[in-house]
Amino acid sequence: MYLAISSDMVIHVPKIPLFEYYVEKLGAEPGFFGDWEVPMRFTGSIDEHMAVRTSVGLFDVSHMGRVLLKGPDVVTLAQYIYTKDMSKVKPGFMSGPTLALNEWARVKDDEMLYKVSDEEWLLVPNALVREKMISYIRSVISSRNYKVEVEDLTHKYSMLALQGPRAVEVMESLGAKWAGDLKPLEFRLNEEVAGVKVFLVSRSGWTGEDGFEIWGEHGELRRLIDLFIARGVKPAGLIARDTLRIEMGFVLGDHEYGEDPSKFPCALALRYGMGAITWSKKGFVGEEALRACRREGLRWVRVGLKMGKEAGRLFPRTGSRVFVEDIDVGWVTSGCYSPVLNRGIAMAYIDTRYAVLGEEVLVDVHGRRLSAKIVDFPFIEK
Amino acid sequence: MSDVLVKVKGKEYIVKTDRRYTQTDEWAKLEGGVVIVGITDYAQKELKDIVAVELPQIGRVLKKGEEVGMIDSVKATSPYYAPLSGKVVEVNKDLEASPELLNKDPYGKGWIIKIEPVDPREYESLLTPEAYAEKIQKGVH
Secondary structure, three states, rough: OOOOOOOOOOOOOOOOOHHHHHHHHHOOOOEEEOEEEEEEHHHHHHHHHHHHHHOEEEEEEEOOOEEEEEEOOHHHHHHHOEEEOOHHOOOOOOOOOEEEOOOOEEEEEEEEEEEEEEEEEEEEEHHHHHHHHHHHHHHHHHOOOOEEEEOOOOOEEEEEEEEEOHHHHHHHHHOOOHHHOOOOOOOEEEEOOEEEEEEEOOOOOOOOOOEEOOOOOOOOHHHHHHOOOOOOOEEEHHHHHHHHHHHHOOOOOOEEEOOOOOOOOOOHHHHOOOOOOOOOOOOOHHHHHHHHHHHOOOEEEEEEEEEEEHHHHOOOOOOOOEEEEEEEEEEEEEEEEEEOOOOEEEEEEHHHOOOOOOOOEEEEEOEEEEEEEEOOHHHHHH | OOOOEEEEEEEEEEEEEOEEEEEEEEEEEEEEOOOEEEEHHHHHHHHEEEEEOOOOOOOOOOOOEEEEEEEEEEEEEEEEEEOOOOEEEEEEEEEEEEEEEEEOOOOOEEEEEEEEEOOOOHHHOEHHHHHHHHHHHHHHO
């Protein structure tokens, strides 16, 4: 329904910078993610998902934050805020994902840092918490008298993710021979791809496939998108991005983690992996609670649920309860249809006493209790 | 009679003239005393990527407007409703293995259930193809 508003009222609807281009030229269906209006899908989420798994797809991930941290105390700041040892990151590399905790060892955000040099880092916070994280970082800087400047580059650059087994081939066909030489998590600044100026290219992504994330000015990236599409790259929307990350067992804020201790277990229960926590590191926010959680042992743990064959393609939704016989043992945090497995899959927190890999549980799907198997991540073989 | 093609904002939706419609985007077609029910072309295009359809038990007695089951797409779920009161006499078993029939052929092979109506006059109270076409025109934005 249209809202009737008088002409002197302005409703601010933030859109990612190239939004109109996706909707008008590429036929994207719009939707909302956090504060942003984004393309949800182009031709179909299943096609887009499979293109990323078997060929190559392109996401616009400009809804995520892009932040510059600059000054002599950046490493000290990062060591204080994040669970990973940031002193080991080499220049020209990303840190790998790490966690910013609150004092209850609940997760504020999972983030990636990029080390340009000792005193210059880039940071990608998630869309939903970008502004909250920036003000949190600023408050830490001021209360601890760190010499760090924070600049929000989110609106200055767009951010694309070229993902899939053909990603290297596509970059090389555009003259970026160096792209294939980048190691996982390595990045380069101020490059050119087929005459298009890009600010940053990294060998990274959030789909479980090989690929690149590219930052650049909006008009420049718009030209790059056309070049990608001419080479058979499939534009993909945020629904496919969500099903791809669920197949990999990657977490999402407000689903698998959040700050509220009454809703989310401690960060350890996430089983985040990827070296996000460095136990030998001391003095980070939430450390005391995190160690207490480690010593006491976990009440809940995140596991995968793979729906049984009888469920067809049905899958449980966020909040669906999980049962062993008639006992309520946990809840679903994310679920979707897995195009690769042709089966419903989900992530759930389960009471650790019942969290036995390979065992069967029942999960509520539209009011029926259907059989599912407890499995590890990722759901698909990689 | 030829089908109606409704064009809204660059998108096209087929409305068949040989059947009736609901406000909730189901179609109903009277055939030999039984009413065949499915979802409209507009509904399938809105849902897209349909991966599962929940079918009722044969013999279940439905009330007009009652929720019959759920249609799942990759990330969303939508209920579908009984266009009129009656007993379920047949369900489309093909949808269990091939739910994508709802996307491919919503007015044909993608039918969902057949209902034996309690009061065939209810059929006449459903939206005409013209009224449904108008509903889509107004509803899409």
